[in-house]
Amino acid sequence: MVVEPILKTAASMLKKPTTVEFPDKKEILTxxxxCIQKxxxxxxxxxxxxxxxxxxxxxxxVEAEADTAFKPKGTTKLFPEINIERCLFCVLCEEVCPTNCLVxxxxxxxxxxxRREYIKRPEELE
Ligand code: SF4
Ligand code: SF4
Structure with a gap:
C-alpha cells in the first residue's frame, strides 16, 4: 500500500519537467x-x-489616425481594436480579411x- 505512492513519486522525479522557466526559456510552438494578432x-x-x-x-x-497614400495624415478611420482576453484564436478574422492585413x-x-492591458488599440497591433 505504502510502496505504490513512493514508487510513483520516485518515477515522477525522474521525468523531465513539463513546464519551462519562463521568460528565460520559451515553449516550443507547433x-x-x-496567438496575438498583427x-x-x-x-x-x-x-x-x-x-x-x-x-x-x-x-x-475604433477611430485611429491614418497615414497612407489613400488615407492622408491627420484623417481618422475605423480600425480593429482587439480584446485579447476574449479571443478564441479561431483565425476567422484572418481568413475573412480581404487584404491579409490582419494575421x-x-x-x-x-x-x-x-485587464485593460488586454485591449489592444490598432497602433499596438502593428
Ligand atoms: S475571429 Fe477568432 S481569432 Fe479573430 S479576434 Fe475573433 S475570436 Fe479571435
Ligand atoms: S477585415 Fe481586414 S481590411 Fe477589413 S477592417 Fe478588418 S483588418 Fe481591416
Whole structure:
C-alpha cells in the first residue's frame, strides 16, 4: 500500500519537467500555433469584416489616425481594436480579411497586471 505512492513519486522525479522557466526559456510552438494578432494599418481598408465575423465580439472598430497614400495624415478611420482576453484564436478574422492585413502570430506574450492591458488599440497591433 505504502510502496505504490513512493514508487510513483520516485518515477515522477525522474521525468523531465513539463513546464519551462519562463521568460528565460520559451515553449516550443507547433507550426500551426496562433496567438496575438498583427495588423498592418497601411493596407487595412476599414471594411469591418473581421469585427462582424468574430464569434466572441473580440473586435471593435475604433477611430485611429491614418497615414497612407489613400488615407492622408491627420484623417481618422475605423480600425480593429482587439480584446485579447476574449479571443478564441479561431483565425476567422484572418481568413475573412480581404487584404491579409490582419494575421495571427506566434506571439504568446499576453501577461498583464491590469485587464485593460488586454485591449489592444490598432497602433499596438502593428
Ligand atoms: S481569432 Fe477568432 S475570436 Fe479571435 S479576434 Fe479573430 S475571429 Fe475573433
Ligand atoms: S483588418 Fe481586414 S477585415 Fe478588418 S477592417 Fe481591416 S481590411 Fe477589413
Amino acid at each position: 507550426d500551426n500555433y496562433r 495588423l498592418d494599418i497601411n493596407t487595412c481598408i476599414n471594411c469591418g469584416a473581421c469585427a462582424r465575423i468574430c464569434p466572441n465580439q473580440t473586435i471593435t472598430m 495571427l502570430t506566434k506571439n504568446t506574450e499576453v501577461e498583464a497586471y491590469d
